[in-house]
Amino acid sequence: MMKDKKITENKLLGFISFLFLWELLHLLLKTHTVPSPVETIAYMLTVPAALATHSCASILRVAASVGISLIVGVPAGILLGIHKTCRRLLSPLLYFLYPIPKIAFLPVFMLLFGLGNASKIILVIFIIIFQIMLSVRDGVDQISALYFRVMDSFCVSALQRYRYLILPAILPQLFTGLRISIGIALASLFFAENYATTYGIGYYILSAWTKMNYTEMFSGILALGFVGILLFQILDRVEMHMVPWLKKEK
Amino acid sequence: MQNNYITFDHVTFSYGTQTVLKKISLNLGKGRTYALIGKSGTGKSTLLNLLAGFIKPEGGNITVNGEEISAPRKDIGFLFQDLGLFPWQTVFEAVSMPLKLLGRGEQAKLYVTGILKEMKLENHMDKYPHELSGGERQRTALARTLIAEPELLLMDEPTSALDAMTKEELQGLIIRELKKRRTTLIFVTHDIEEAILMGETILIMGENGAITQIENPYASIENAKEQLDFYEACINLRKQLNVGDQRGKEETL
Numbered sequence: 001m002m003k004d005k006k007i008t009e010n011k012l013l014g015f016i017s018f019l020f021l022w023e024l025l026h027l028l029l030k031t032h033t034v035p036s037p038v039e040t041i042a043y044m045l046t047v048p049a050a051l052a053t054h055s056c057a058s059i060l061r062v063a064a065s066v067g068i069s070l071i072v073g074v075p076a077g078i079l080l081g082i083h084k085t086c087r088r089l090l091s092p093l094l095y096f097l098y099p100i101p102k103i104a105f106l107p108v109f110m111l112l113f114g115l116g117n118a119s120k121i122i123l124v125i126f127i128i129i130f131q132i133m134l135s136v137r138d139g140v141d142q143i144s145a146l147y148f149r150v151m152d153s154f155c156v157s158a159l160q161r162y163r164y165l166i167l168p169a170i171l172p173q174l175f176t177g178l179r180i181s182i183g184i185a186l187a188s189l190f191f192a193e194n195y196a197t198t199y200g201i202g203y204y205i206l207s208a209w210t211k212m213n214y215t216e217m218f219s220g221i222l223a224l225g226f227v228g229i230l231l232f233q234i235l236d237r238v239e240m241h242m243v244p245w246l247k248k249e250k
Numbered sequence: 251m252q253n254n255y256i257t258f259d260h261v262t263f264s265y266g267t268q269t270v271l272k273k274i275s276l277n278l279g280k281g282r283t284y285a286l287i288g289k290s291g292t293g294k295s296t297l298l299n300l301l302a303g304f305i306k307p308e309g310g311n312i313t314v315n316g317e318e319i320s321a322p323r324k325d326i327g328f329l330f331q332d333l334g335l336f337p338w339q340t341v342f343e344a345v346s347m348p349l350k351l352l353g354r355g356e357q358a359k360l361y362v363t364g365i366l367k368e369m370k371l372e373n374h375m376d377k378y379p380h381e382l383s384g385g386e387r388q389r390t391a392l393a394r395t396l397i398a399e400p401e402l403l404l405m406d407e408p409t410s411a412l413d414a415m416t417k418e419e420l421q422g423l424i425i426r427e428l429k430k431r432r433t434t435l436i437f438v439t440h441d442i443e444e445a446i447l448m449g450e451t452i453l454i455m456g457e458n459g460a461i462t463q464i465e466n467p468y469a470s471i472e473n474a475k476e477q478l479d480f481y482e483a484c485i486n487l488r489k490q491l492n493v494g495d496q497r498g499k500e501e502t503l
Contacts, residue, residue: 149304150334152322154351154398164347168338245338245378 035215044219050204051223057199059227061117062185065124069181072125073132074174078166080133081140098130103191115196120189127188128181135177139170172246175239182231186224201227255280255434256301256402260310263296263459270296271459273310278451280315280401283428283435283469285449287442287491292455294438298404301436302328314402324352327400331407333391335379341366341390342375348398361397368427369393385416389423396427403428405437409444421448442484442491447474454491464490 019037026036044051080087080094102123109119109126143165151165193202201224208216240247256278263271270293278284286294299305300312303322312319314326322328335344345366346358354361366372369389379387388408395403408424409417425448428435436453439445445452445466452464468474468483 144334146330146332146334147336149328150330150336152304153302153326153328154348155322155324156351160351164351165336168336171338243338245380 033214035218040215040218040222043215044222047216047219051201051219054199054201054204054220055223055227057197058186058189058193058201058224059231061121061124061189061193061200062182062231064117064121065128065185066178066181068121069125069129069132070178073129074136074170076129077133077136078140078162078170080137081170082166087137094130094133098134102127103188106192106195110195117197120192120197123192124185124188128185131181131184132174132177135173135180136170139173140166142173143169171239171243175235175243178235179232182235183228186228186231190224253277253279255315256436257313258297258310259312261300261307261312262309263293263300263305263307265296269458271300271307274459274461275310276453276461278434278436280434281432283425283448283450284437285445285452285466286436286438286455287440287445287452287487288455289491292457293459294455295406297455297459298328298406298436298438301402302326302404324398325401327395327398327403329391329395329403329405329408331410333379333387335387335391335394337379340376340378341371341382341386344379344390345393345397348394352398362393365393365397369423383416384412385420388412388416388420392420392424392427396431396433399431400433402434402436405435407438407440410440417444424448442487443475446480446483446487452487454487462490 022034022037026034080090105126106119106123109123113119113122147165147169148161151161156164189200190202190205193200194206197203201220205217205220205224208214208220254277256276258274258276260273260275261271262269262273270291274297286297288294296305300307301314301319303319303326306320314323317323339347342362346355346362349355349358349361363372366375369392371386371389371393374382374386374390377386379390382390388411392408405424409420412420421444424435427433435448437448439448446468448469449466450469452466454462454464456462464487466483468477468480474480
């Protein structure tokens with residue numbers, strides 16, 4: 001309880017320090033391009049419904065992308081980790097595609113999947129799925145050979161091997177991959193939401209930018225930050241529930 | 251006693267070009283404890299892994315209870331040197347896992363609570379391996395192996411990482427539990443005292459896996475260490491361990 005209180009205090013202190021530095025920058029630069037945090041927060045309080053709507057649109061897109069990436073990426077990552085032939089065949093392709101800036105394919109996706117949500121979600125999936133696949137593959141790699149032998153000694157079926165060994169063993173790496181993926185997904189949406197949509201926090205920020213309304217733009221940036229905090233907090237909670245042994249180790 | 255419960259018939263095994271076991275033949279009885287000792291590299295762990303079905307012999311065959319070993323079997327349990335406790339399983343989860351794997355999950359609570367009491371782990375049920383002492387981890391792994399009720403238990407240096415007091419405690423526990431269940435035990439050890447305390451028969455492995463069997467009267471004595479000639483027996487065994495090829499010899503300490 002005391003530890004939790006301390007952590008909350010530290011987070012609050014970190015946020016106040018950030019606002020303080022922002023205010024300092026605003027005072028030093030003396031330009032309307034960097035509005036003061038007080039002004040920005042005051043503006044945010046005047047448009048809560050708009051910010052909530054745009055944030056929700058982005059959160060839903062991130063959730064859909066992450067969900068589908070998990071459904072496809074986890075089994076694919078396990079396959080790469082377990083079957084050496086699959087790894088030999090697919091790893092070069094994976095390494096080739098992983099560093100390519102997938103955002104450049106947005107026009108292709110729009111052409112193939114239309115101007116609606118599908119093309120944006122598929123773009124984000126295309127960006128984060130490699131991260132998830134590689135995290136899971138590395139998680140499988142790190143399972144001790146001894147653990148497989150322990151399972152062999154109990155004469156387990158393939159399904160039991162996944163249920164009791166592989167799936168729990170890859171969870172820590174999967175959560176690390178998810179944390180990175182959510183960050184990348186939010187950053188990618190900022191770009192993807194600029195086309196053929198009027199909803200999403202990315203749209204909100206760039207729309208304000210084109211209007212040169214910097215207070216509105218910064219309120220969008222701050223809202224995007226809060227969306228990030230919310231998603232990471234949810235992920236931390238889920239991780240604490242699903243990987244309790246790591247929490248105790250720490 | 252079934253004298254040919256375990257049989258090795260001209261078993262050969264090599265790692266690459268290095269032959270570790272060469273035409274080994276051996277008959278072992280049911281319900282007894284066997285200590286397997288020998289210098290490093292003589293193939294003790296290989297013999298145990300062959301018996302567990304983890305690896306297959308290049309030549310010859312191995313049978314347990316009349317059935318040839320070609321893969322791991324449910325009636326054979328293995329206690330690994332490094333234990334192999336999963337970091338994500340609490341003591342209760344680890345010990346109940348074999349029952350769930352056998353489709354007896356509904357019995358888990360009753361059986362697991364019972365065995366954890368026997369192993370003095372009832373106050374550690376919700377702890378993860380990193381929260382346990384060396385002895386507690388060892389007892390958890392032993393409970394996980396025994397709950398599946400194997401007829402034959404194989405142990406690879408079960409107490410090598412423990413301090414002297416914990417080691418003695420665990421040796422007593424292993425023997426008590428196995429006698430109660432009439433489980434046959436074969437264990438690899440480098441500890442001469444442990445071999446004499448726990449092994450009713452001591453198997454000395456020499457070059458190419460040649461095996462000498464020594465009947466050991468001390469394993470059946472309650473307080474063997476209090477016998478005047480116990481340490482003399484230890485010295486004798488150490489001397490015999492240093493002799494080279496002893497294939498086929500059968501002796502008594």
